[in-house]
Amino acid sequence: MSIPGLGQIIPQAAAASSTRTITLQPLWEWRFQVPRSNSAGVTVRLLNGTAERDGTSLALNRTYTFIRTKSKLLTWYGCVLEVEGECTEHVAKHNPHTSAEVAFVNLHFALQERRAAVQKAAPVTGAAGKSPQGPRVMICGPDGTGKTTLARTLTALAQRMGSQPLLANVSPEEGLLSLPGTMSAAVYGNIMDVEEPSGGLGVRNTPTSGPSAVPVKLPMVYYFGREKVEDDVPLWRALVSRLASSVRAKINAVDKVRSSDLIIDTPAFDPTKSGDMDLLAHVVNEFAVNIVVILSSTAMETELERRLAQTKTPLGEVITILALDKSDGVAERDKAWKRSDREEAIREYFFGDLKKTLSPFTHLVSYDELAIFRLPEGTGPLVSAEVSAEMSNWTIAVMDASVNDPPKTIQLAPVMGFIAVAEVDEDRRRLKFLSPVSGRLGNRPLVWARWPEPYINLLG
Numbered sequence: 001m002s003i004p005g006l007g008q009i010i011p012q013a014a015a016a017s018s019t020r021t022i023t024l025q026p027l028w029e030w031r032f033q034v035p036r037s038n039s040a041g042v043t044v045r046l047l048n049g050t051a052e053r054d055g056t057s058l059a060l061n062r063t064y065t066f067i068r069t070k071s072k073l074l075t076w077y078g079c080v081l082e083v084e085g086e087c088t089e090h091v092a093k094h095n096p097h098t099s100a101e102v103a104f105v106n107l108h109f110a111l112q113e114r115r116a117a118v119q120k121a122a123p124v125t126g127a128a129g130k131s132p133q134g135p136r137v138m139i140c141g142p143d144g145t146g147k148t149t150l151a152r153t154l155t156a157l158a159q160r161m162g163s164q165p166l167l168a169n170v171s172p173e174e175g176l177l178s179l180p181g182t183m184s185a186a187v188y189g190n191i192m193d194v195e196e197p198s199g200g201l202g203v204r205n206t207p208t209s210g211p212s213a214v215p216v217k218l219p220m221v222y223y224f225g226r227e228k229v230e231d232d233v234p235l236w237r238a239l240v241s242r243l244a245s246s247v248r249a250k251i252n253a254v255d256k257v258r259s260s261d262l263i264i265d266t267p268a269f270d271p272t273k274s275g276d277m278d279l280l281a282h283v284v285n286e287f288a289v290n291i292v293v294i295l296s297s298t299a300m301e302t303e304l305e306r307r308l309a310q311t312k313t314p315l316g317e318v319i320t321i322l323a324l325d326k327s328d329g330v331a332e333r334d335k336a337w338k339r340s341d342r343e344e345a346i347r348e349y350f351f352g353d354l355k356k357t358l359s360p361f362t363h364l365v366s367y368d369e370l371a372i373f374r375l376p377e378g379t380g381p382l383v384s385a386e387v388s389a390e391m392s393n394w395t396i397a398v399m400d401a402s403v404n405d406p407p408k409t410i411q412l413a414p415v416m417g418f419i420a421v422a423e424v425d426e427d428r429r430r431l432k433f434l435s436p437v438s439g440r441l442g443n444r445p446l447v448w449a450r451w452p453e454p455y456i457n458l459l460g
C-alpha cells in the first residue's frame with residue numbers, strides 16, 4: 001500500500017512485540033515510535049547491508065536498544081533488520097527525485113565541497129595566520145519541521161568524513177548535552193550515540209555522567225532558565241552572543257574545528273512575527289552564519305531573504321539561503337512527550353539510565369555557605385535569593401563565576417554543572433543537595449531559575 005506523504009506502508013503498527021525481520025530496499029526508511037509504556041524498549045540488529053540513524057551508521061550484528069524514541073533508520077544500499085519489541089512502525093520508500101532525505105544528503109555533499117575548498121585554501125594573512133573558516137549553517141523553520149534531526153544528521157555525516165563539526169543549540173526548550181533551559185555547543189569529533197533517545201544530544205554523553213560507551217563530548221553551556229525565548233528576549237539575545245563568543249574562541253583555537261562545519265539548531269520561530277525574524281537575524285550575525293537552511297516555510301524564506309540579501313558575513317561572504325521541504329516522517333511530539341523528555345533528562349543527569357546507573361553525591365551544607373540568585377518573575381537581572389523549602393526538587397545551576405561578581409556577570413557566565421535540591425531543613429538552616437560530582441561548591445554562585453520545573457521527587 002502506498003499513501004501520499006508516507007511512502008510505502010507496511011501495516012505492522014499493531015504493537016508487534018515478536019521478533020521480526022524487515023528487509024529494506026535501497027533508499028527505504030524504517031520509521032518507528034517506541035511508546036513510553038514500553039520500558040524495555042525495542043531492540044534492532046542489522047543483519048546485513050548498511051543502515052544509519054540520522055547520519056550515524058549502525059554496526060553489523062550489534063544489538064541496539066531504543067527506548068522512548070521516535071525516529072527512523074535509513075538505508076542507502078539496502079539492508080535486513082531484526083527487530084524485537086513493541087512499537088508502531090512503517091516503511092517509507094523514498095523517491096530519489098522528491099525525497100527530503102535525499103535533499104539533506106545532497107546538502108551534506110555541498111557542505112563537504114565547501115569544507116574541502118576551505119581546507120585547501122592558504123592561510124589568510126592579516127587574520128592572525130588563520131586558515132579560512134568552514135561553513136556556518138543555521139537551521140531554522142516552524143515547529144516540528146525536523147530542525148534538530150537535520151542538525152544532528154549534518155553533524156554526524158561531517159564527523160564521518162573526518163571533520164570535527166561544532167554543533168550549537170540556541171533553543172532553550174531542549175538541552176544539547178545539557179539540561180533543558182540551557183543553550184550550548186560542543187565539538188562532535190567522534191561518533192554519535194545512535195541508541196540514545198535524542199540520537200547523541202542527550203546528557204548521557206557528557207563527562208558528568210561517568211563512563212560512557214560512546215566517547216563523551218564537552219559542551220559549553222549557558223543558562224536561560226525559562227522555556228520560551230519570548231519569556232526573556234534580552235537575556236536570550238545576550239546568551240546567544242555569549243555562546244557565539246565561546247564558539248569563536250574554540251574555532252580560533254583548533255584549526256581542525258575551524259575548517260569544519262558549525263551547525264546551529266534554532267527554536268521554532270514564527271515567520272509572521274517580525275520580532276522572531278529579528279532573533280534569527282541576531283543568530284546569523286553573532287555566529288557569522290553564511291548558510292541559512294529553512295525547513296518548510298516559504299514565509300520565513302521570503303522574510304529572511306529580504307533581510308539578509310544585502311548582508312555579508314564579517315569574513316565578507318554572501319549569505320546563501322536554502323529552502324528545503326521537511327521530511328514527511330517528522331513525528332509529532334506533544335506537550336506530554338516533551339515534558340516527559342525533560343523529566344528523563346533531569347533523572348538521567350543525576351541517576352543515569354537503563355544502561356548506566358549513576359549514584360549522585362549527597363552534600364549537606366549550611367545556608368551560610370550558599371550564594372543563591374534567582375531569576376525575577378518577569379524579565380531582568382538576577383536577584384539575590386534566600387534558601388527556602390520551595391526550592392526542594394529544583395535543579396540549580398552552578399555558575400563558573402565568583403560569588404562576589406555582579407549579578408549580570410553571574411547570569412551570563414558559563415554553567416559548570418547542576419545540583420538538585422533534595423531537602424531543605426528550615427529549622428536548622430541546612431540544605432541537602434545531590435551533585436554528579438563529589439567536590440564542594442566553593443566560591444561558586446548558584447542560579448535558581450524559573451524552568452524546567454521540578455517534575456520529580458529526587459529522593460522518591
Ligand SMILES: Nc1ncnc2c1ncn2[C@@H]1O[C@H](COP(=O)(O)OP(=O)(O)OP(=O)(O)O)[C@@H](O)[C@H]1O
Nearest residue numbers: 070071072143144145146147148149268329330331
Ligand atoms: N523521517 C523521519 N521519520 C521518523 N521520525 C522522524 C523523521 N524525521 C524526524 N523524525 C522525528 O520527529 C521528531 C521531531 O523532529 P525534530 O526534533 O527534528 O523536529 P524539530 O523541528 O527540531 O522540533 P521542535 O520544533 O519541537 O524543536 C523527532 O523525534 C525525530 O527523531
